[in-house]
Amino acid sequence: MSMRRLLTLLLATSSFAVHAGYPGVGRDATPAEVKAWDIDVRPDFKGLPPGSGSVEDGEELWIEKCSSCHGDFGDANHVFPPLIGNTTAEDIKTGHVASLKDPGRVRTTIAKVDTVSTLWDFINRAMPWNAPKSLSTDEVYAILAYLLNLAEIVPMDYVLSNENIAEVQERMPNRYGMTRDHGMWEIDGKPDTHNKACMKRCKPEAVITSSLPDYARGANGDLSKQNREYGPFRGVPTPGEGGDEAAAGAPAADGPPNDVLSANGCTSCHGLDHKVIGPGFAEVAAKYAEREDVKTYLSGKIRSGGSGTWGPIPMPPQPQLSDADLKSVVDWLSSGAHH
């Protein structure tokens, strides 16, 4: 090595004393920053913060924050697939959920998940639906304790904590239900199907085993409006069942504030006219049309939520709505919810 190259090398090493990569780009994370974001909990419970919560506390939190989507017992199917159900005491013994073999049975979350850490991690990072990461550590333990009790994995008087969660893992109904014995993790993994590229007279005939029933042709809307109206392949006109207006329709001048309604999840529970989970918007408009304080009343109900007025399923509070968005919804509702 020449003296000059050696010198350059020495200079280079000394000026990037920390590391040689990309000077001026990026910086080291502080311990507080890592702590703020490193929230994952692994199956070996690395990352699980200390804390505890009882089934009893969990039930109260559940009714307040979770039941509107998941049902009082975690078995509702109206918004998300059911969390609880189709596991047995025998499954808890064997670690294999037997109902997963039965095509007729609904696959609940508790039937599928093999590790309790997954539930803790997900509730903590993503729930409740409209206010993720708002639960305290103890609240996460409590809500999970309630769910585990619903699945009969822990008793009514259980207090779940970082100390005993490993014991719960030993009772997870599907703890041995996962396999990694397949070829789809490694790039050179072995496939499990073995088709051959036959070219001529590969089989005696082509038999159609399944086709779309006539009544379902229009289930995805008018297909003539989902293709170009020129060119060699046109869409087949099918009687639409609504899919299209939702996708393409611009709102009328005094029509619903569609952007606000859809961005805030309102339309997943309320139909324009009819009940879905909560009442239809038109039903709400009609019920309160005569009320003098209709705007104040509706603003309060939307902002803070409530239950009992339209049935047992509570309307969750909507703290995320901006004042302007809330006003646009209330104005539209109080003027009759026309569309």
Add this chain to the structure above:
Amino acid sequence: MNLKKIRPGRLRKAPESFLDAEFIADVKQNGFDEERRAFLRKSFLAASAAMAAAPLGGALAAAPEGDPDILNLPSWTTSLGKPVASRPYGMPAKYESNLVRRESPGLASVSQASVAFTPLQGMFGIITASGLHYERHHQGWQEIDPSRHRLMINGLVKRPRVYTMDDLMRLPSVSRIHFLECGANSAMEWGNVAVPTVQYTHGMLSGSEFTGVLLSTLLEDAGVDLKRGKYLLAEGADGSSMTRTLPMERVMDDCLVAYGMNGEMLRPENGYPLRLVAPGIQGVSWVKWLRRIEVGDMPWNAKDETSQYADLMPDGMQRQYATIQEAKSVITTPSGGQMLIDKGFFNVSGLAWSGRGRIKRVDVSFDGGINWRTARLEQPVLPKALTRFNIDWVWDGSPAILQSRAIDETGFVQPTYEQLRAVRGSRSVYHNNAIQSWKVAESGEVSNVHV
């Protein structure tokens, strides 16, 4: 079904059609002389007279003197056009408004945890228009302020690091074209035919050019411990803070931290300002709004690795971490819910892709898989990217069943439904890469069938 009803833009026959075949042959052979020209003028006038007398709408056939769209100059030929930048961000022509992302009714009851499918039935080439890239979110999409976005790398590294977008966009950049397919693409079709068109059977599929930084660049910058660090966790900055485990070999091979898509920044629905690009691996692992990378010595068993995206086998076991998208193809035109406008010549076109590398060959069958012909592959044919195939077809008006079959560079041949179900049953939900069949009826209507 009345075929004429759906042919508003159909090209009318040119005036030659009222010349007899003998005359045309004569002209072809001997050329136009004065005598033949005179004959032509006479025929033209006669045809015009006949046409003028006919009732309006009575004939789809030729307009008397010719195509009115040629004879009567349209407004766009006789007026001043719009100025530059009247649409500062360009939009498709108004006639293209039918081709949009759509949800499939009944698939999910909450639109924040749903899917909007790409309209493959109207798209060309191997790049998906960014505005039509399919959407799949787990807790709605966010529009993140890029000046406040951070990427953290921690875990089994010498130095936990933080990068701003300024930092990331200074680093050595690469651009790669890859496909992106949801692990649940074609999920509704595992058991039986469930949806009418290719938008819903295969529309959780997109192809784009992604620009960003190789993840290996960042991991080396942080001093990754490759001896113990066999796994990597990617985490989003959205409400769900979605997490996925990736194997380190895949990560160090070709994974990117991408900010660009198709020449511009990522769209918010696709992870703006930063997403993971994990070529060949199912879409759920391409974490959007990427905020954190952690290196570890075991998989994380995240929600979407246990309760979702695990393939249920007939024996009740779930295949976990089945992430590589095996070779698959589909004919996009003609496809379900479309109608051939006439008998005669058509260009049949489709897409093929493989998570294990390049597409080597695509065969097409017009008789439901009895006989096959090899299609033309359009260039470029790139690893882990969409590949466009085309094949000529003359439809004689009789029923047909169209299929395509992809073969990738490992020699793997896309399976039939029969083969797939023999191994995996019909309740897997994920990773359905079976050969798709489209039936063409005598009416010209194309429909989704299983063979």
